Amino acid sequence: MASEPRPPHNHILRSLSAEARGRIYPHLRLTPVSHGTVLCEPGHRMRHLYFPTDTMVSLLHVLENGASAEVAVVGNEGVVGVSLFMGGESTTTRAIVHNGGHAFRLSAARLKREFDRHGELHGLLLRYTQSLITQMAQTAVCNRHHCVDQQLCRWLLLSLDRLGATELVMTHELIANMLGVRREGVTDAAGRLQKRGIIRYRRGRITVLSRPGLEASCCECYRAVKKEADRLRGMDRARAQHARTGG
Amino acid sequence: MASEPRPPHNHILRSLSAEARGRIYPHLRLTPVSHGTVLCEPGHRMRHLYFPTDTMVSLLHVLENGASAEVAVVGNEGVVGVSLFMGGESTTTRAIVHNGGHAFRLSAARLKREFDRHGELHGLLLRYTQSLITQMAQTAVCNRHHCVDQQLCRWLLLSLDRLGATELVMTHELIANMLGVRREGVTDAAGRLQKRGIIRYRRGRITVLSRPGLEASCCECYRAVKKEADRLRGMDRARAQHARTGG
DNA sequence: ACCCCACCGTGCGGTAGCGCACATAGCGGA
DNA sequence: TCCGCTATGTGCGCTACCGCACGGTGGGGT
Secondary structure (H helix, E strand, C coil), rough: CCCCCCCCCCCCCCCCCCCHHHHHHHHHHHECCCCCCCCEECCCCCCEEEECCCCCCEEEECCCCCCEEEEEEEEEEECCCCCHHHHCCCCEEEEEECCEEEEEEEEEEHHHHEEEEEEEHHHHHHHHHHHHHHHHHHHHHHHHHHHHHHHHHHHHHHHHHHHCCEEEEEEEEHHHHCCCHHHHHHHHHHHHHHHCCEEECCCCECCCCHHHHHHHCCHHHHHHHHHHHHHHHHHHHHHHHHHHHHC | CCCCCCCCCCCHHHCCHHHHHHHHHHHHHEEECCCCCCECCCCCCCEEEEEECCCCEEEEEEECCEEEEEEEEEECCCECCHHHHHHHCCCCEEEEEEECEEEEEHHHHHHHHHHHHCCCCHHHHHHHHHHHHHHHHHHHHHHHCCCCHHHHHHHHHHHHHHHHHCCEEECHHHHHHHCCCCCHHHHHHHHHHHHHEEEEEEEEEEEEECCCHHHHHHHHHHHHHHHHHHHHHHHHHHHHHHHHCCC
């Protein structure tokens, strides 16, 4: 890697001990990824594992008729390409970049080598994968039981958390593709949120004016996913602490 | 374990080499599990990993208002309790047994010991987990885009595969809870299937008369999940073969 | 043999979201 | 400055599903 990682770093990389960093960092490459880039195509073997720093990536499933639905969102708390260490080598999901930015990437071979040491990275990646599983499961339930208005709030909150900004560059059309609903449905829902002063938007830019308002209008799904993700990250920290104090 | 495992064995256990079996089998315990047993409660730490042999287990998420939806089905192709090796120690899903039968169970400690060898079981469990992820993701999309009629077919097919029988002991009410829809919706859909001669049912027993008919009425989701599961199991077999021929 | 309860059938009004069609309006480029 | 494309607003009929209510029925327990 050319330079020391910048502030908007990746949480998994950050959780590594100095020793593990020493092994891994030299093989990381900070790669620019732009809006719309497809990091993973269904059935294709990935060549790198990506550690996003300041980008947000959607994992979505596409149906035969072209309809789609997002199953999870990844930001700098995770990685794109879990099939590389889960052993399947490819997935059925497409990974597409929303807000452009940067990601560290690690070649499949280097990843395998480090993962097979069964050390820190192994634990961090598997625990993150469990967090991803939780997100997918909750998405399934949310798709079943909650209305578009609530789901839009959930999606905005997940995005806010991953982008660390209050403005999203995102059209209604794109959000509709992510949620798997009609564009008009998103326009309606967004219009209601705007009328209530919770968000403001114009031509592809959405500004969140009141995060508490969003949270109040959201279904429990956002909270459930966040709570479990926090719990799992807490376990990461506890383990790191334990290792440092020489347990 | 008291006796040699019976024919309806678990595929993951079956895929182990003689050597790995030698280490693991002595610690397995064939446990009867009955209809309705909850193997895993949200937030609770599991004490055993379960390898179903002739039972079918639903993984479901329950919402605050009591509404629920199944996110995946597990049979003798997999295990219940992936959080034990994924590192989270608990999950947000509930695992509930449908058709009673038997499962081998392995204590959390023994599992950890074997998993940490980073050998065969490690690979098998992670690859199965990827298959589970695929199922959850597809469920999310199916919940979004497909109607109850199609989802009922999907569910019946998934159940058939896991039970290895053409008769299911299952009420409309229970299926409705799994799919996250109204009981009446299931009654309607099942009535239509019966009228078309694809299934027959009475008071809690459903008999599948035409599997091809079910497959034709089903959305692509069943096929997609099965295809990916088969691919992943094929990789298991290839690895086992490779190991035997001393690669 | 009976009874009762769990299971299934059916109807009704209400609503969320769909598919389609078309009107309006920013914003970037020539 | 104007043009054209893309993004958003809105309306309409339709369907699937919901929540509720109640009627019928089969099968197991006593």
